[in-house]
Amino acid sequence: xxxxxxxxxxxxxxxxxxFTTYCNSSTxxxxxxxxxxxxxxxxxxxxxxxxxxxxxxxxxxxFQFGEAKKNSSLHITATxxxxxxxxxxxENTGNQFYFGTGTSLTVIP
Amino acid sequence: DAGITQSPRxxxxxxxxxxTLRCHxxxxxxxxxxxxxxxxxxxxxxxxxxxxKDTDKGEVSDGYSVSRSKxxxxxxxxxxxxxxxxxxxxxxxxxxxxSYEQYFGPGTRLTVT
Numbered sequence: 001x002x003x004x005x006x007x008x009x010x011x012x013x014x015x016x017x018x019f020t021t022y023c024n025s026s027t028x029x030x031x032x033x034x035x036x037x038x039x040x041x042x043x044x045x046x047x048x049x050x051x052x053x054x055x056x057x058x059x060x061x062x063f064q065f066g067e068a069k070k071n072s073s074l075h076i077t078a079t080x081x082x083x084x085x086x087x088x089x090x091e092n093t094g095n096q097f098y099f100g101t102g103t104s105l106t107v108i109p
Numbered sequence: 110d111a112g113i114t115q116s117p118r119x120x121x122x123x124x125x126x127x128x129t130l131r132c133h134x135x136x137x138x139x140x141x142x143x144x145x146x147x148x149x150x151x152x153x154x155x156x157x158x159x160x161x162k163d164t165d166k167g168e169v170s171d172g173y174s175v176s177r178s179k180x181x182x183x184x185x186x187x188x189x190x191x192x193x194x195x196x197x198x199x200x201x202x203x204x205x206x207x208s209y210e211q212y213f214g215p216g217t218r219l220t221v222t
Protein backbone atom coordinates (compact mmCIF):
# COMPACT_ATOMS: atom_id res chain seq x y z
CA UNK A 1 0.00 0.00 0.00
CA UNK A 2 0.90 3.64 -0.01
CA UNK A 3 3.42 4.84 2.49
CA UNK A 4 3.20 8.37 3.77
CA UNK A 5 6.11 9.51 5.92
CA UNK A 6 5.60 12.35 8.34
CA UNK A 7 8.25 14.43 10.10
CA UNK A 8 9.09 15.42 12.72
CA UNK A 9 7.61 12.88 15.13
CA UNK A 10 7.67 15.39 18.00
CA UNK A 11 7.96 19.16 18.20
CA UNK A 12 8.14 21.39 21.25
CA UNK A 13 7.70 25.11 20.67
CA UNK A 14 7.35 28.18 22.82
CA UNK A 15 3.96 29.79 22.58
CA UNK A 16 4.08 32.34 19.78
CA UNK A 17 6.62 30.43 17.70
CA UNK A 18 5.75 28.91 14.35
CA PHE A 19 5.38 25.18 13.69
CA THR A 20 5.57 23.08 10.54
CA THR A 21 4.96 19.40 9.91
CA TYR A 22 5.78 17.66 6.65
CA CYS A 23 4.28 14.71 4.86
CA ASN A 24 6.31 12.96 2.16
CA SER A 25 5.70 10.14 -0.27
CA SER A 26 7.91 8.35 -2.79
CA THR A 27 4.95 8.11 -5.15
CA UNK A 28 2.56 10.69 -6.52
CA UNK A 29 -0.37 11.32 -4.21
CA UNK A 30 -3.83 11.84 -5.61
CA UNK A 31 -4.92 13.81 -2.58
CA UNK A 32 -3.94 14.73 0.98
CA UNK A 33 -6.05 15.26 4.07
CA UNK A 34 -4.92 16.75 7.36
CA UNK A 35 -6.32 15.88 10.78
CA UNK A 36 -5.77 17.08 14.33
CA UNK A 37 -6.11 14.86 17.38
CA UNK A 38 -6.15 16.37 20.84
CA UNK A 39 -4.74 14.25 23.68
CA UNK A 40 -7.31 11.62 24.60
CA UNK A 41 -9.54 12.58 21.69
CA UNK A 42 -10.32 11.41 18.21
CA UNK A 43 -8.91 12.68 14.90
CA UNK A 44 -10.74 15.71 13.55
CA UNK A 45 -10.73 16.52 9.85
CA UNK A 46 -9.09 19.86 9.02
CA UNK A 47 -8.75 20.10 5.26
CA UNK A 48 -8.13 18.27 2.02
CA UNK A 49 -5.87 19.18 -0.90
CA UNK A 50 -6.15 17.68 -4.37
CA UNK A 51 -4.45 20.04 -6.83
CA UNK A 52 -0.76 20.34 -7.57
CA UNK A 53 0.70 23.38 -5.79
CA UNK A 54 -2.52 24.02 -3.90
CA UNK A 55 -2.37 26.32 -0.86
CA UNK A 56 -5.22 26.69 1.60
CA UNK A 57 -5.45 28.74 4.76
CA UNK A 58 -7.54 28.44 7.89
CA UNK A 59 -6.81 31.37 10.19
CA UNK A 60 -3.25 30.68 11.45
CA UNK A 61 -2.95 27.35 9.62
CA UNK A 62 -1.52 27.13 6.09
CA PHE A 63 -1.68 23.90 4.12
CA GLN A 64 0.35 23.24 0.99
CA PHE A 65 0.42 20.46 -1.59
CA GLY A 66 3.67 20.14 -3.51
CA GLU A 67 3.94 20.83 -7.21
CA ALA A 68 4.87 17.19 -7.86
CA LYS A 69 2.13 16.00 -5.46
CA LYS A 70 4.65 14.00 -3.47
CA ASN A 71 4.69 16.14 -0.36
CA SER A 72 2.52 18.36 1.76
CA SER A 73 3.01 20.63 4.73
CA LEU A 74 0.99 22.17 7.53
CA HIS A 75 2.30 25.42 8.97
CA ILE A 76 0.95 27.09 12.09
CA THR A 77 1.84 30.73 12.64
CA ALA A 78 2.26 32.01 16.19
CA THR A 79 1.25 28.85 18.03
CA UNK A 80 -1.16 28.96 20.93
CA UNK A 81 -1.72 26.43 23.71
CA UNK A 82 -4.94 25.41 21.96
CA UNK A 83 -2.81 24.07 19.07
CA UNK A 84 -1.51 21.22 21.25
CA UNK A 85 -2.16 17.79 19.78
CA UNK A 86 -1.03 15.39 17.10
CA UNK A 87 -1.34 16.35 13.46
CA UNK A 88 -1.79 13.61 10.87
CA UNK A 89 -1.70 13.62 7.13
CA UNK A 90 -3.58 10.96 5.19
CA GLU A 91 -3.94 9.87 1.61
CA ASN A 92 -6.80 8.10 -0.10
CA THR A 93 -6.21 5.43 -2.72
CA GLY A 94 -9.32 3.69 -3.95
CA ASN A 95 -11.45 3.23 -0.89
CA GLN A 96 -8.52 2.98 1.49
CA PHE A 97 -6.89 5.69 3.56
CA TYR A 98 -3.24 5.67 4.58
CA PHE A 99 -2.19 7.83 7.49
CA GLY A 100 1.18 9.26 8.37
CA THR A 101 2.54 8.49 11.82
CA GLY A 102 1.74 11.98 13.03
CA THR A 103 3.59 14.93 14.55
CA SER A 104 2.95 15.55 18.23
CA LEU A 105 3.01 19.27 19.02
CA THR A 106 3.67 20.57 22.52
CA VAL A 107 3.28 24.29 23.12
CA ILE A 108 5.12 25.68 26.11
CA PRO A 109 3.34 28.69 27.63
CA ASP B 110 -19.52 14.84 15.20
CA ALA B 111 -21.34 13.15 12.29
CA GLY B 112 -23.55 11.20 14.70
CA ILE B 113 -21.06 8.40 15.30
CA THR B 114 -21.02 6.42 18.53
CA GLN B 115 -18.87 3.50 19.57
CA SER B 116 -19.49 0.89 22.23
CA PRO B 117 -18.07 -0.07 24.54
CA ARG B 118 -15.76 2.88 25.16
CA UNK B 119 -13.43 0.81 27.31
CA UNK B 120 -12.97 -2.92 27.58
CA UNK B 121 -10.54 -5.25 29.31
CA UNK B 122 -10.59 -8.84 28.18
CA UNK B 123 -8.47 -11.94 28.44
CA UNK B 124 -6.37 -13.53 25.74
CA UNK B 125 -8.36 -16.03 23.69
CA UNK B 126 -11.79 -14.53 24.30
CA UNK B 127 -13.97 -13.15 21.48
CA UNK B 128 -14.65 -9.43 21.47
CA THR B 129 -17.09 -7.39 19.39
CA LEU B 130 -16.92 -3.63 19.05
CA ARG B 131 -19.84 -1.68 17.67
CA CYS B 132 -19.94 1.45 15.57
CA HIS B 133 -23.28 3.16 15.12
CA UNK B 134 -24.09 6.09 12.86
CA UNK B 135 -27.32 7.97 12.48
CA UNK B 136 -26.90 9.69 9.11
CA UNK B 137 -27.09 6.85 6.57
CA UNK B 138 -23.50 7.13 5.41
CA UNK B 139 -22.53 4.42 2.97
CA UNK B 140 -18.82 4.14 3.79
CA UNK B 141 -17.66 3.07 7.24
CA UNK B 142 -14.17 2.19 8.44
CA UNK B 143 -12.42 0.55 11.36
CA UNK B 144 -8.94 1.70 12.38
CA UNK B 145 -6.56 0.85 15.15
CA UNK B 146 -4.21 3.41 16.63
CA UNK B 147 -0.94 2.46 18.26
CA UNK B 148 2.00 4.63 19.35
CA UNK B 149 4.45 5.11 16.50
CA UNK B 150 2.05 3.73 13.88
CA UNK B 151 -0.58 6.37 13.48
CA UNK B 152 -3.94 5.06 12.30
CA UNK B 153 -4.05 1.83 10.34
CA UNK B 154 -7.08 0.59 8.44
CA UNK B 155 -8.44 -2.79 9.54
CA UNK B 156 -11.57 -3.20 7.42
CA UNK B 157 -14.03 -0.98 5.67
CA UNK B 158 -17.56 -1.23 4.31
CA UNK B 159 -19.11 0.36 1.26
CA UNK B 160 -22.66 -0.78 1.93
CA UNK B 161 -24.80 -3.35 3.70
CA LYS B 162 -23.03 -6.71 3.49
CA ASP B 163 -20.24 -5.14 1.40
CA THR B 164 -16.90 -5.13 3.19
CA ASP B 165 -13.23 -5.31 2.30
CA LYS B 166 -9.90 -5.72 4.04
CA GLY B 167 -7.53 -2.98 5.02
CA GLU B 168 -3.80 -3.16 5.63
CA VAL B 169 -3.99 -4.86 9.07
CA SER B 170 -6.99 -7.18 8.78
CA ASP B 171 -5.47 -10.41 10.14
CA GLY B 172 -7.26 -11.55 13.29
CA TYR B 173 -10.28 -9.31 12.67
CA SER B 174 -13.63 -9.79 10.98
CA VAL B 175 -16.45 -7.34 10.34
CA SER B 176 -20.13 -7.39 9.59
CA ARG B 177 -22.62 -4.84 8.36
CA SER B 178 -26.19 -6.09 8.32
CA LYS B 179 -27.71 -2.61 8.62
CA UNK B 180 -26.56 0.72 7.21
CA UNK B 181 -26.21 2.24 10.66
CA UNK B 182 -24.11 -0.48 12.33
CA UNK B 183 -20.61 -1.73 11.56
CA UNK B 184 -19.29 -4.42 13.88
CA UNK B 185 -15.66 -5.36 14.42
CA UNK B 186 -14.96 -8.80 15.91
CA UNK B 187 -11.77 -10.18 17.34
CA UNK B 188 -12.45 -13.92 17.16
CA UNK B 189 -9.75 -14.79 19.70
CA UNK B 190 -8.17 -11.71 21.23
CA UNK B 191 -4.39 -11.51 21.58
CA UNK B 192 -2.23 -9.07 23.53
CA UNK B 193 -1.04 -7.56 20.24
CA UNK B 194 -4.61 -6.38 19.66
CA UNK B 195 -4.45 -4.10 22.68
CA UNK B 196 -5.07 -0.74 21.05
CA UNK B 197 -7.45 2.14 20.60
CA UNK B 198 -10.03 1.39 17.92
CA UNK B 199 -11.69 4.14 15.93
CA UNK B 200 -14.64 3.94 13.63
CA UNK B 201 -14.97 6.50 10.85
CA UNK B 202 -17.29 7.46 8.02
CA UNK B 203 -16.90 9.37 4.82
CA UNK B 204 -19.92 11.55 4.10
CA UNK B 205 -20.18 10.89 0.36
CA UNK B 206 -18.85 8.64 -2.35
CA UNK B 207 -15.63 10.09 -3.71
CA SER B 208 -15.20 12.27 -0.63
CA TYR B 209 -11.82 12.21 1.06
CA GLU B 210 -13.03 13.59 4.38
CA GLN B 211 -13.32 11.22 7.27
CA TYR B 212 -15.20 11.76 10.52
CA PHE B 213 -14.30 9.66 13.50
CA GLY B 214 -16.13 8.23 16.45
CA PRO B 215 -14.85 8.72 20.01
CA GLY B 216 -12.87 5.47 20.05
CA THR B 217 -12.79 2.26 22.09
CA ARG B 218 -9.82 1.50 24.30
CA LEU B 219 -9.30 -2.27 24.33
CA THR B 220 -6.87 -4.00 26.65
CA VAL B 221 -6.15 -7.70 26.20
CA THR B 222 -4.48 -9.25 29.25
